[in-house]
Every structure is written in structure tokens, then in C-alpha cells.
Amino acid sequence: MNLLAHAVLSFHEPEILLGQMISDYVKGRRKFDYPPVVQQGIMLHRQIDSFTDAHPVTIEAKKIFHPVYRLYSGAFVDIAFDHFLATDAAEFPDQSLFTFSQQVYASLDSHTDLMPLPFAGMFPYMKRDNWLLGYSTHQGMYRSFRGLVQRSAFMTDSQPAADLFEKNYLALQSFYHAFWPSLKEFSSTEFRKIRA
Template sequence: MNYLAHAFLSFRQPEILVGNMTSDFIKGKSKFSFPEKIQQGIALHRAIDQFTDDHKVNARAKTIFKPAVGLYAGAFLDVAYDHFLANDRLVFADDNLPAFSQWVYGTLENRLEDCPARFRDIFPYMKQYDWLTNYSSREGIEKSMAGLVRRAKYLQDHGPVFELFNREYETLEACYQRFFPELLLFVNNYFKKHLLPPQPGI
């Protein structure tokens, strides 16, 4: 799950952030039990995921990870992209990723009663270990990949996929550089069509 991308693409709108960050824990019609703005965040999350899955650059990028993780390649690509986003100085200039991360944690903590139970279970670990900021380091990405392996069926060892991440680092970064500006444009247009105008900056 690319938490950092979904957090950033919520454009600092708290209810949108809640829905966008927790959508993977909300199944089917249960989304209608949440407040309207959170439902909009859930819908945004799913639109982002669909755009990401359909993008031709990502179809090629996934082939890098497939030898190690098969059908889970998309999930590991999400983690890799959060690393490149965390280090993107056009997005997080002047080393403001830590401040943005703390804003996200504080916003979510103030609205935990609106979050699904499974997300509430993991949130203390997200905050304590500062997942969002730690995506910026390769050590943090290795830990994220290890966590994915622990939660995935049929995967035993994160070593091979992390080795591929390091070996193909420049290729993956180039894929991110081609993809993310198009994703950002897509989300800006989505906001104009479906939501309130996005707030400038982060």
C-alpha cells in the first residue's frame, strides 16, 4: 500500500485523507456507513488505484518484481514509488516530508473514530515508527517490503525483491518520473470534477 502517495494526493483535506488512507480496509457497501466526505476519499483512492493499474509504464515496471513476487508485483511497485515520492524535491522541497508526515498522523489521530477497526489497529505502529518519513530511506523500504512478505500468502523472503529494487533502482526511478506527473494531473482533474478545489502546496 502506497500510504505516502495517497496521503499527499488528498491535498490536505482531512476527511478526504481519512477515506483515501483507509480505503483498502473498507469493503463493498460498507463504505456507505461513513460520512459523505470520507466516502469521497474512498472513491478517490479507488480512482487512483485504477489509474495506476491501467498505466502502461507501470505494466512494464511490474515485470521487474514479478520474478520474485509474482502477482504481488503491483504492491511492491507501490512501495517503491513511495520511496521515490519521498525523495522527490519537486514535491517535498526543503526537507518538509517529516512535517507533512506529522500533519498526517495528527489528522488521522483526531479522526480515528471515523476509521475502520483494522486501520485503527495498525495506526499506532504507523505513527510510532514514522512509516511515511521512513519511506525516504532504502532501509525503510526494506522494512516495508519485509512487512508485505509477512502479510502475503506464498511469499517467504523479502530478500530477492529488495535485491531487485536495488539492482533496478534507476529504471524504477525513471518509471516513477514518467508516471507521477500524469497521476498528479489526473488527481487534480478528479478534484475539479468531483471534489472541492485542491489546496495549493502541501
């Protein structure tokens, strides 16, 4: 899953949130450099990613992007699912996504001293451009697709992703609704285990 889902699945715990946000930038035993609760957030992020990658619904959803993006198809599905989470009225009624995004940035702001350099360099742009809120719009989605392609050494064009997203919008939305409840239940269970 992508940034918004990991933020939601941090269950309003600031250090779990930090661990979830920085997990992709913390390799190997470097996770032990962080306080125990941040380590738990890093671990929860990885459990969520493993569950997502192995789930039959996401495996099916990846087929939409696979002909063009191959091994990166899962990353595009993750971004697409963040869009449907951002626009899910059951999760974010009315203006609550904006409020939630500001709470996330404020929480992360209080832990900038613990951020690995790559995330610390990215975070001001994430906050300034409100990436979390941006997932709710198609323009924000296209920006996320472009960012993913630019960070990759093996992709050069994000336009096919935007086209595939639009063409398969309803199918991807159905995949999200079939998947999100099981991910939320799994994450809640794992969260309770690590915080016990």
C-alpha cells in the first residue's frame, strides 16, 4: 500500500506512523537504530506490504498495469488504492481527509530528528503539496504516477499508467472495495499484537 493507507493503518499512534512512513528508507538492521515503537511501525509497514502483495485481489489488480510496467505494477496499484481510500466516504466523510492529512504532517513534524535523510528530504514537499489530500484528485494521482516513474531507473513514461487508471477506473475501484476491509482487519490484528 502507499502513503495514505499506511497513515490510516497507524491507528493514530505517532511513533507507529513515523515507522510506517520511513520503513522503505530503513534497510536491514538499521531498524534497530530507532526507538522500539518506531521499530514496531517499520515492522507493521512490512507486514502490510507482504499481506497486500500476496492477496488474490491485488494480484488480479496488478494485471491491469503489468503489460506496461511489469515488476512495478504493484506500485501503481498501491497508488490507485490510495485514491479510492481518499475518496471512500466511509473512511473520510466530508472534509475529514484534509483534517487527517494535517494531523499526519503535524505528527511527523514532531519527529523530524528521527527521519532518515531521504525521507527528511522528501517530507517538506509532501507537506507543502499535501500529497495525502492529493490522492483524492485525478491530478494528484497523475503527479504520484510521475513521481514513481522519476524515482525508477527502469521507467521513463507515466502517461500509460494514467491512461490505464482512467480506462480501468471502475475495475480498480471494485478491487479496492474487495480488498480494503480484509487489509484493515489484518492490520488492526497485527497492530494489537505488537502493542500488547
